[in-house]
Amino acid sequence: MKVSDSEPIYTIGIAAKKLGISVPALRVYEKEGLIVPLRTSTNRRLYSLNDLRIIETIRNLIQRDGLNFVGLRRMLSFLPCWKIKRCNPASFDKCEVPRIADRPCWSSGKSASRQCEDDCQSCPVYAHACHVDDLSVYDLIEGQNFT
């Protein structure tokens, strides 16, 4: 993934236009904890190309597959963060996030005992959110498998 993909450059108006989605809808997706666009110093939202991909995936899951927000949060919480972030087995055993999460880490606040980057935009787990509807995300990382 290129650095520019996570570069926050689109205002909510531009993002809505490019996606063919209403501005209010984009705000709802955020309030429901599905996306985390960057905020400027004046509290304006800025979306990256990757944010747009995630939103497109979310829209498909809602309109095509009929999922609701609860189902989407659950699905997003299933992203294999321990694989994406290459967590060592020891820390993974002690980490409770992957087992009890009912919402993606980027909407769980910073309370969870876990090393996080400064912002979710630069987080590799968030970057993979656009692939939640692609089962290959679950076994492509370093040949590790669930067995």
Next chain:
DNA sequence: ATTCTGACA
């Protein structure tokens, strides 16, 4: 002109 939050048909 554009976006923000909160409230509501």
Next chain:
DNA sequence: TGTCAGCA
């Protein structure tokens, strides 16, 4: 989801 108010 959409829209309107009152701001920044």
